[in-house]
Amino acid sequence: MQTYLKSLSEKLFNELKGNEELSIGLHSEESEFVRFNHSLVRQNTHVHQHEATFQFQNDGRTYAKTATLTLDPETDLALGRDTITEMRAVLPLIDPSPKYTPMVNNGTSEVFQKSERPPVEKVINHITDVFSKSDLAGFYCAGPLRQASLNSKGQSHYFENDSFFFDYSVYDGPRAAKGYYADSQWDEARFDKQASQAKNTLSLLAKPQIKVKPGAYRTYLAPMAVAEIAEIFNWRAVSRSQYEQGFTPLKKLFTREQLFSPHFSLIENNSLGLNSHFNTIGEISPSVLPIIENGEMKNFLINSATAKEYNLVSNNADAGMWSSEVMRSMEIRAGTLADEQILKELGTGLYLTNLHYINWSDPQAARLTGMTRFACFWVENGEIAGPIQDLRFDDSLYNIFGTELAALTKDRSRFTNTLTYQKRRLGGMMVPGALLNKMNFTL
Amino acid sequence: MQAQTKNETPSLKAENLAQFLQTEFKKYRSAADFVSFKMIREKTRDYSVRNGKAEDLTEFVDLGLMIEVMVSGHIGYGATCELTADGIKRAFERALNMTRTSASRAVYKFDKNIRPAVQGTYSTSRKVRLDKLSLTEIFDYLKKTSLGLKTNDKIISAVSDAMLIECTQNYFSSEGTEIFQEFDIIVNSMSATASDGKESQTRSLHGGRGNCIQGGAEYFQLDNALRECETISREALELLTAENCPSETCDLILAPDQMLLQIHESIGHPLELDRILGDERNFAGWSFVQPADFGHLQYGSPIMNVVFDPAGANQLASYNFDDVGNKADKKYLIKSGKLEAALGSLESQTRSKISGVANARSSSWNRAPIDRMANINLEGGDLSLDQMIAKVERGVIMYSNRSWSIDDYRRKFQFGCEYGKLIENGKVTKTLKNPNYRGVTVPFWNALSGLTTTDTIESYGSPYCGKGEPSQVIRVGHASPYALFKNIEVFGGG
Ligand SMILES: [Zn+2]
Numbered sequence: 001m002q003t004y005l006k007s008l009s010e011k012l013f014n015e016l017k018g019n020e021e022l023s024i025g026l027h028s029e030e031s032e033f034v035r036f037n038h039s040l041v042r043q044n045t046h047v048h049q050h051e052a053t054f055q056f057q058n059d060g061r062t063y064a065k066t067a068t069l070t071l072d073p074e075t076d077l078a079l080g081r082d083t084i085t086e087m088r089a090v091l092p093l094i095d096p097s098p099k100y101t102p103m104v105n106n107g108t109s110e111v112f113q114k115s116e117r118p119p120v121e122k123v124i125n126h127i128t129d130v131f132s133k134s135d136l137a138g139f140y141c142a143g144p145l146r147q148a149s150l151n152s153k154g155q156s157h158y159f160e161n162d163s164f165f166f167d168y169s170v171y172d173g174p175r176a177a178k179g180y181y182a183d184s185q186w187d188e189a190r191f192d193k194q195a196s197q198a199k200n201t202l203s204l205l206a207k208p209q210i211k212v213k214p215g216a217y218r219t220y221l222a223p224m225a226v227a228e229i230a231e232i233f234n235w236r237a238v239s240r241s242q243y244e245q246g247f248t249p250l251k252k253l254f255t256r257e258q259l260f261s262p263h264f265s266l267i268e269n270n271s272l273g274l275n276s277h278f279n280t281i282g283e284i285s286p287s288v289l290p291i292i293e294n295g296e297m298k299n300f301l302i303n304s305a306t307a308k309e310y311n312l313v314s315n316n317a318d319a320g321m322w323s324s325e326v327m328r329s330m331e332i333r334a335g336t337l338a339d340e341q342i343l344k345e346l347g348t349g350l351y352l353t354n355l356h357y358i359n360w361s362d363p364q365a366a367r368l369t370g371m372t373r374f375a376c377f378w379v380e381n382g383e384i385a386g387p388i389q390d391l392r393f394d395d396s397l398y399n400i401f402g403t404e405l406a407a408l409t410k411d412r413s414r415f416t417n418t419l420t421y422q423k424r425r426l427g428g429m430m431v432p433g434a435l436l437n438k439m440n441f442t443l
Numbered sequence: 444m445q446a447q448t449k450n451e452t453p454s455l456k457a458e459n460l461a462q463f464l465q466t467e468f469k470k471y472r473s474a475a476d477f478v479s480f481k482m483i484r485e486k487t488r489d490y491s492v493r494n495g496k497a498e499d500l501t502e503f504v505d506l507g508l509m510i511e512v513m514v515s516g517h518i519g520y521g522a523t524c525e526l527t528a529d530g531i532k533r534a535f536e537r538a539l540n541m542t543r544t545s546a547s548r549a550v551y552k553f554d555k556n557i558r559p560a561v562q563g564t565y566s567t568s569r570k571v572r573l574d575k576l577s578l579t580e581i582f583d584y585l586k587k588t589s590l591g592l593k594t595n596d597k598i599i600s601a602v603s604d605a606m607l608i609e610c611t612q613n614y615f616s617s618e619g620t621e622i623f624q625e626f627d628i629i630v631n632s633m634s635a636t637a638s639d640g641k642e643s644q645t646r647s648l649h650g651g652r653g654n655c656i657q658g659g660a661e662y663f664q665l666d667n668a669l670r671e672c673e674t675i676s677r678e679a680l681e682l683l684t685a686e687n688c689p690s691e692t693c694d695l696i697l698a699p700d701q702m703l704l705q706i707h708e709s710i711g712h713p714l715e716l717d718r719i720l721g722d723e724r725n726f727a728g729w730s731f732v733q734p735a736d737f738g739h740l741q742y743g744s745p746i747m748n749v750v751f752d753p754a755g756a757n758q759l760a761s762y763n764f765d766d767v768g769n770k771a772d773k774k775y776l777i778k779s780g781k782l783e784a785a786l787g788s789l790e791s792q793t794r795s796k797i798s799g800v801a802n803a804r805s806s807s808w809n810r811a812p813i814d815r816m817a818n819i820n821l822e823g824g825d826l827s828l829d830q831m832i833a834k835v836e837r838g839v840i841m842y843s844n845r846s847w848s849i850d851d852y853r854r855k856f857q858f859g860c861e862y863g864k865l866i867e868n869g870k871v872t873k874t875l876k877n878p879n880y881r882g883v884t885v886p887f888w889n890a891l892s893g894l895t896t897t898d899t900i901e902s903y904g905s906p907y908c909g910k911g912e913p914s915q916v917i918r919v920g921h922a923s924p925y926a927l928f929k930n931i932e933v934f935g936g937g
Contacts, residue, residue, distance in 0.1 A: 139912035362936035
C-alpha cells in the first residue's frame with residue numbers, strides 16, 4: 001500500500017500548476033468483523049476499504065474531496081487527475097478561507113505495528129468454545145489499518161497498525177458483566193483468564209437486586225466508567241475553536257473561577273502508542289500535552305486552522321466532526337488508591353463498573369447525565385450487598401473531578417477505540433478508577 | 444440551475460460499473476447456497492459557512508460492493524471498494540471462508556425466504572435533481588443565510604450548513620432479485636449562538652441536524668430561509684436574558700422538533716427486534732420490551748397511534764425495498780396505545796415469530812444489514828395548538844432537541860431542549876432557557892393526553908442514528924404533531 005500510494009501521489013503532484021498545492025490523506029483497512037450473540041456467530045463481515053482525501057489549495061482557497069480507491073493503478077490515477085481538474089474549476093467560485101494555512105513539508109516518517117494473532121476462523125472457534133456454557137454477546141475486530149499523509153511540498157508520513165480486540169459481555173438473564181481483550185500478541189492463557197474474570201463477576205451478581213432511590217451517594221467508578229465520563233471532554237469541551245464559538249463548559253476552569261481537584265490531571269499523551277504519530281494534515285503531534293494539570297487548565301487543543309483564525313499558537317491537534325478539536329490519546333494520571341483498598345475505602349455506597357449514553361445536560365455548568373450499566377453494585381461496610389437497578393446520574397464535572405473527587409486508583413486500564421462508524425478508528429485512553437465522596441443520582 | 448461540470452472517470456461511470464458487476468456476478472452466483480451483489484455509490488457534498496465565511500467545503504464519493512453468501516443457512520458478508528476482477532475474487536473468497544466457519548457456530552439457520560426474489564425501483568420524489576445544484580448556488584445560499592443569522596454583535600457564531608447526498612443502489616441476487624433505488628437527500632442546518640460574555644445560548648433550525656428530508660434542489664428557497672434566520676437569531680438573543688426552566692412536576696407540551704427525539708429513543712429503539720433478541724446487548728443495548736408484550740402491552744394512552752411508514756413523500760427514510768429486498772409497506776406498530784408489531788426484519792421475524800416490517804438496513808456497502816428504524820411517525824389528534832395550550836393550567840412547551848440520554852433498556856430517559864415557554868392558566872407567559880425533562884418510557888407515554896391535528900404534523904429526522912457492531916449510522920425520519928403530557932418532571936440548568 002505504501003509503495004502504491006507513493007507512486008500514485010508522485011504522478012498527481014506532477015499535475016499541479018503554478019502555486020497549486022495538493023495533499024493526499026489515506027485511510028485503508030482490511031478488517032475482520034465478527035459479531036456474537038448467545039456465544040455463537042450472528043454476523044461475519046470482511047471489509048477491504050481504502051479512501052484517499054485530496055485537499056487542493058490555491059490563492060487562499062481550499063477544497064477537499066475524498067474518494068474510495070479501487071487499487072487499480074490506471075483507474076485510481078484517472079480518478080485523481082479528474083479530481084484535480086474538478087477542484088481546479090471550483091476553487092475560483094468560492095471565497096478565500098479565514099482559516100487558510102499554506103501547506104508545508106512536515107517531514108517523512110513511517111511506523112509499522114503488528115499484533116500477532118491466529119486466523120479469524122480459529123478465533124471464532126476458540127471464543128464459541130470458551131463461552132459455550134455462558135450467554136455471551138460481543139464483537140471481534142481485527143486486521144491492518146493504515147493512515148498516511150503526503151503533500152506536494154514533499155511531506156510523507158505513513159502509519160500501519162495490524163491489531164485486534166474482542167469487546168464482549170456475559171449474561172445471566174438481565175444481569176451482565178463486561179469483558180475486553182486486546183493485546184500486543186494473542187495469548188490464549190491471558191484470554192481465558194479474562195474470560196473467567198468476567199464469568200466470576202457475573203456470579204457476584206447472583207445476589208438479589210437492590211433498588212437504590214435517587215439521591216447523592218459515595219461512589220466508586222471503575223476505569224471503564226471513568227473512561228465513559230472522560231469521553232465528554234472530546235464532546236467539544238477541550239476544543240479551542242468550540243470555546244471561541246461559545247461552547248464553554250470549561251470556561252470557569254480556564255478563567256480560574258473554579259478548579260478541579262489537585263489530584264486530577266488530563267493529558268494528551270501521544271506516546272502511549274494508541275494512535276498515529278501525525279494528525280490528519282500530517283503535522284507531528286507533541287508527545288505529551290497537558291490539558292488539565294493538578295486541577296488547573298493548561299491548554300486547549302488548537303489545530304492550525306483555529307490558530308490561524310484566532311491568532312493563537314497551534315499545538316498540532318486533530319480536528320474531528322464540525323472542526324472541533326479532539327483528544328486522540330487521552331490519559332488521566334494515576335492516584336494512590338490500591339485495588340484491594342477500593343471496597344474498604346468506599347465503605348457504603350455505589351460501585352459502578354460501567355456507564356452508558358452520557359450527554360451534556362447543561363454544558364455551561366459542565367453538567368452531564370448518563371446511566372449505570374452492566375455490573376453495578378451496592379456496597380455496605382466494604383462488602384458487596386448486591387446488584388442495583390440501573391440509575392441515572394446528573395452531575396457536574398466540577399464535582400466529579402473537582403470537589404467530590406476523593407481518590408484515584410494506582411492501577412489504570414488502557415482502552416483502544418472500539419467505534420467503527422463508517423471506518424475503524426485509532427486512538428484510545430488510559431485512565432484510573434475514581435472514588436467520589438458523592439455523586440448525584442436523579443432517576 | 445446550472446449543471447455541475449461532469450468529469451467522471453470512464454471505468455467508474457455508473458452504467459459501465461453496473462455492466463461490469465453483472466458480468467462478475469455471473470461468475471459467483473452459484474458458488475454458495477445464495478449469493479447477492481449490492482453496489483452502492485454515494486456522493487456527499489458537505490458545505491458550511493460561518494459568519495459569512497467559508498468554513499468547510501468537502502465532498503466524499505463512496506463507492507463499493509457488498510457481497511452476501513449463504514452457507515448452510517448462515518449468511519456472511521464480504522465488502523470491497525477494489526472494483527476489479529481480482530478485488531472481487533478476494534472479497535468473495537474471504538467472505539466464503541469466514542462464513543463456512545461461522546456457519547458451524549451460527550446463532551440461527553435460515554432458509555432462503557429471508558432474501559425474497561423481487562424486481563423493482565425507487566426514486567426520491569423531487570422536481571430538480573440535486574446534481575443540478577452547483578457549488579456557486581449552494582455557497583451563495585449558505586453565505587446569505589449565515590449573514591441573515593448574524594443580526595447582532597452578540598451573535599458570536601452564525602452557521603449555515605448543507606449536506607447534499609446523492610445515493611444509488613444496485614442489488615441483484617442468485618434468487619433473481621434486481622433492485623435499483625436512488626435517493627436525493629438534504630440535511631440543512633442553521634444555528635445562531637448568542638453570548639453576552641457570561642451567558643451563552645444556541646438556537647437552531649429544529650435542533651442540530653434535525654432538519655433533513657429527501658428532496659431536490661427546489662428545497663432551497665432563500666426568502667423562506669431568511670425569515671427562519673430572523674426567528675432563530677431573535678430567539679437566541681432572547682435566551683440570554685430568559686429565566687431558567689423551573690424544577691417542578693407540571694404539564695409538558697413537546698413541539699414536533701423534540702417529539703422526533705422522544706419517538707426515536709423511547710419507541711423506535713425499544714421496538715427493534717434485534718435488540719429484543721439480544722444482538723445489541725454488548726453495544727447499543729437491550730430492550731425493556733419482551734417478546735410476550737406484542738399484542739398486549741399498553742405502551743401509551745389510547746390516543747397514541749404509531750406507524751412505520753416507508754412511503755412518506757419527502758420523509759428522510761422513505762424507500763420501496765429494504766437492503767435485503769423486502770418490499771416496504773406501512774404498518775401500525777402501536778394502535779390505540781397498544782403494542783402491535785416490532786421493528787424486525789425478515790431474519791428477526793423468523794427467529795422470534797413476531798410480526799415485523801421491511802427494515803434490514805445497512806449504513807453503506809461496507810456494513811451488514813441490521814434491524815433499523817426508517818420513518819416512524821406519530822399520528823395526529825383533534826386539538827389545535829391554541830386549544831392544547833388553553834387546557835394547561837401550568838406547564839412548559841419545549842422546542843428543538845439539544846441533549847439526549849436513555850438507558851440501555853430504553854426506560855429511564857432525560858432530554859433537553861434549546862428553547863422553552865412557560866404556560867400559566869392556559870396562556871403562554873414567558874421564555875425559558877435550559878428546559879429539560881425526565882421520565883420512564885411506558886408511564887410517560889401513558890401520560891399522553893392530547894395531540895394536535897394532522898395538518899399541524901411536521902417531519903424531521905436524523906442522519907446519524909448509531910447502532911451495530913461494527914458500528915453504523917442510519918438515516919431516520921420522524922413526523923409528529925404537538926403532544927401534551929400530564930405531570931412530568933421538568934427542570935432547568937445550573
Ligand atoms: Zn438512534
